[in-house]
Amino acid sequence: MKINMKKIFFFCAAFLLFHGGFINAQEDAEQSSSGAEEAARARQVAEETRLATIKYGTETEIAALIQNLKDEGADYLDDELVVLAEKTRNQKILSGVFAFFGEREKSGLEERAMRAISERDTEMGETVLSAVDYLGKVKARQALPVLKELLDSEERRFMNTAFRALGRAGGDEERDETCEYLVDYYTNGEPGDENRRDILIAVGETRSSAGVEFLAGIAGDSDQRLPLRMAALESLAKIGDDEGLEAILEAVTADDPNLRASAVAALGPFSGENVDLAILEAFRDSFYRTRLAAAQASRERRLEVAVPYLKFRAERDDVPQVKDEAIRALGAIANHEANEIINALFTERKNSDRVRLVAAEALMKNEPGQYLDQLIIELDEAKKKNQNPLYNGFLKILGESRDGGIEAVTRRLMTSGGIIEMSYALDMAANNNLTSLSEEIKKLAENKNESIARKARRTMEKLGIE
Template sequence: MKKYILTLIIVSCIAFPLPLASADSAREDVSADAVQKAVQSTAAKEPAAKQAGKTKDKKESKDDNENIDEIEKARQALQYGLESEIAEVLNKIDKQDFESLQEDFVRLFQTTRSAAIREGLFALYQKYENAQLADAAAGVVEDYGTQQRTVIKAALAYLAAVKPAMNSSLREALQRLLTEETAEYGAEAITVLGAIGSEDDAAFLAEYFETFTMDDTKQELIVKQTIAAALEKIHSDNIRGFLLERLEDENENVYVRSSALAGLAQMKNADTVPLLVSFFEKPEPLLREAVMRGIAQFDTAETRALTLQAFRDSSYQVRLAALQAVQKTKQTDAVPYVLYRAKYDPTEAVRLSAVETLTKLNAPEGNTWLKETFCDTKKGEKLRVAILRAVLQEKSSLLNDDLEPIILPTITDAKQKQLRYSFGKEIAKSDSTAVLGVGKAFLQSDDALTKSIGLDMFKTNRSAELRPLVEAIAQDEKQGTLQRRAQRLLE
């Protein structure tokens, strides 16, 4: 019993040291086994303590990482990250962050040796239609002999999208690409020429169309179709004879003929109207669709009547083109036809385009239907969202009185969550003061995505009425990512 008590004393002394005199007196009766057990017990506790410390350090490190501003994380990734980490930044960056990181992106483009990163940067700048890399892209094209294939294609796609001014060096490089590397880059080079070319480029393309051949007949046809599409965009008078010849050749490919017809119409010569009327009787839908693409350049009794006929065409592409024509000409007598398409057309794309057309025409009959359909909860969600989108894009006040009565109930109804998100994403694109009540409700929601969409609304309109709610989110540590996002929006 005495031995047992002394063993406990020794263990206690190791864990909680006693005054020296007490330790010495107790040590006389303690066996070696007892001491060894005490030492083992203490040693066993040490790894657990170290592990706890490591866990704590890891948690603190994670917390530190989470506290780094998102924009700073992206900046660090662009400067120090792996190719995959940089690609992740390029793929998920939004418009606001894109503007904030301009210097970092340009520096990265200038220093990187990675083809994948350069492609990603061209794609990113193309997405936001920013021409800051236009000189670099032109340089890639002009020096195509030393560049990777995928980088060249990315540069060409970017140039076609941002449409920089043409210069002699770029023109020469594009023409060389077309004539020397037709199979590899021909179509892309032609597209750039069509986007930014002049009458000289039109003459070059017309001549090339008539002289070049390829062993691959399918590839040759693609190149010819691309040339025709480019010439439609340039629609220069100096190639009028060429386009007429292509159009009147019934053995010519129908895509080439349709581009030739639309290109001729865009020259706006009055004698083209009879040509358009005659070609609307052709059996090929593509030719009738080209007639509608061209008809918007004119406003005569004959062209208006032809447009109304197009709304009854069996080809949905022709009906779509007719809607686009009406949007340009504001042909008010087409409203009943457009309304019918919005209600009953068998093709969804036509119905949605008709909704957009009705908002642009702004006629009482169309407005009544748009308003009633938006407010009708039994109508399809996609249609109602399309109406909201079209009205907001047109900056119309048509739905101002209906926004809160229709959208606010979706915020508290879990069954309407997807509709709420869809409505909210359209609202977030608008700077109208009519949407502020909806914005407040979104910011006050307990649902994270709903609140995030509310922040999108504030980012668009920067309303003083929404600012206090955004400030509250920015001060709330429980909001996590939303807090950091709100803080950035308030900077």
Template sequence: MKNIKKELNFFLKLSVLSFLLVLNLTLQLAAQEASQPPSENKAAETDEKKKKEVSEFEEKRDTILYGIGDDILELIKRLKADEDDRFDADLQKIFAETKIPAIRDALFAYFAEKKNDCLKADALMVLENKDDNPQETVRSAISYIRELAIYEGIDSLRKILKDEESEYRDLCISAIGKIGKPEDAVFLTELFDSEASDDEKKSLIIKQNIMFALEELHTPEIRDFLIRVAEDTDENAIIRGTAVSALGKIGDERAIPILSEIFEDKDPILRTAAIKGIAGFKDAKAKNIMIQAFKDSYYKVRLQAIQSAKEEKAEDAVPFILYRAKKDPENTVRLAAIEALSHFNNAEANEWLVDSFNEEKTGLSLRLKIAESLLKNNFDIIYEDVKTAALKAISEKRKNKFSAELGKVISTVENKGTAPIAEAYLNHKDPIFKSIGLDMFKRNRYAELIPLVSLIAEDEKNGALSRRAKDLLQLSPTESKTGETASQSQAGNTNSPQDNQTGK
């Protein structure tokens, strides 16, 4: 028994000595680390961060230069989503070298969306040699030419239509409507009149597409043609309606009696088209027709009246739009009216919009629409109310849906005044709210929130959020989308939210 006690005492003393030894070593290491100047610690962290950024940059570049097709396609999607343009020169080079049609198609779409004409020569070459390229690549090239309005491609587009190559017909018609000149509009009217397909449905689609293109061109050279089609009661209603709308866009007041007569038609498609066409005219008869459109029994006519009044900045239409926002039986019309009101900055309308946003009984969709519309078009009217609502809702679990949806709306607004809201979302424990906060940061590049986003990036426990934060910091972390440099941001943004308006 005594031997056992001796052994226990021995092991106890040994354990205590071991603990003291480990503790002493730990204290020494901590002292050594603490003795290092803070600047050296910070420099080491900065160097490590730079190494990670360089590594991830090189990884993406290596994918472009050496990756297989699927990897490159996936990266193109990612770069597009992140609005990352650091690799555009490499992607342009890949386009010239690749033999994979899907990559060429993806790059046409990628640069078309960015309005970058770096593939202009390639697109024209594809059209000139369309028989040597896959159909999808030809279609992508036509879409690229349309989006960038490359008029040099017009002869190729017209040739394809003359040759009646149906696989490209609709795209070519649409492209001519976007980039064409008066002589091209005349060409389309001749194509319309010569259309004689045996397939009635196919013929109708072709003629409708031609008319949509002519509406976009709306040149005076085709006025007589449009009148003829608009007055042709045997013609399809959609085709007639598009001719009516195009006729109004030309701006010739001689069209008012025709548009007035068509507004009395029992077909709501034609009444809608008449309102679309007559909106630009300022005489008393045209204005009276517009007023009647706000009371039309068919909701699409009311929608068009709201849209036309907004486009024409018709201040005298505000009372009618406000009534639609308050009372219309169709939610679609109410939402459209709310969006239109946000453009007018009318005192009565603004008061109703703010009061309705703050009233929970208003309904989620309407409250969100009010916030979205005013934040984009009249920021200072609603910002403080939105900030108060967002910060309150994010702290109440029962309002998770509202706070998440409101956060998504705020993330679409380009205005650095939303930084306090973004900070609250980034600090939230829920990954969903953190992600919404990153959406806000992506949109506005708040200089003061870079350290907070860096913390999310450095914490590997955040998983996908960590990787996304790293990507956002790499995307020119010292430069905003609007071109504001880091030196400007770090110098201090003392403007109020009102001073930061971008929607006006």
């Protein structure tokens, strides 16, 4: 029998190739499984460390944990922080927890905050101030009696914060009563000059028409101090009752430029030919704050007749803040003419990074589908030219965008970008419900960078990816 050596050689080579490939594949699978297990263990250790920090950590360690939670936008430890706040009297810990919850207007600490006020003789002053501020931010109706008691005690160190909190606290049913209490305190009490402005701001926060006549009187009284008149104008705008409009229009032509600026800014909630004319005339004011206020009022009103004025300011004003606000006002108006102006500001590469970024943000809020491709072109151009601030700014805008056509660039940033690109890509996936990128997101959940891995896991949870 004749042996075919060529066939035997081929068979052996094929066997070794297959066997070797099988072994390599098996090793890869084992390594992948091992990597996933290590990542899971690391996550578990990290979460256990956070829980231990809440239970046993110093004020500095807990402050660092709260900052990390803020950066991550995480709320999964809220219940544990509530328990911590109930048990501790540490001023820095309590202030940090009250601030963390207050910034998110998150309820859950009302009883502890009211207890801090009632037992203020045994609490640190900063703890009481943080508690008062928190109750205002969460609009705690049940705290109204406690806040009034604090003000009636006339303890000066708490008064300005308490006035502002009282104005925000409660709802529609209590606002007239709260407003009347504040007006009476201003008129018949002894708040001191240092607290009068805070009372005027608080009256506006109540949104009660019961305070309009009082505020209009302050705004129109030339014998009153300028900060008080400006505060009264701001509060008239917050209330938005037409009964206060006459006092605002009178202040628009005041000699003092700061009073004029406050009056123009206060026109935003109102309407009518006189209001429109006053806003347009304010664009000619040599004081930049008045021009800024005109742009803000145009933005609030979505005032289409202001588009040519806003174009002029966005292109030529020598104050960057005025340019910014003019672009944002055009974005709020968002008609065809306004969008064309913004697009021209965005695509003109000779413009400052600041102008281009504000313009890009406005476009992506209004018409993301129409301007997404151009934003990607400009993003790549900025990267090619090493324009890092511009590149990172465009990435941030992409991260906040909501558009059905964003999947391709999201995948690209996830798979070929750095830490910054991956972070914004996860935002894009979450904002646009891109479950089609589940495999890419799962890989990021095992990333060596724990910040990216944690963010990817939160994205998976939000999108329902298992």
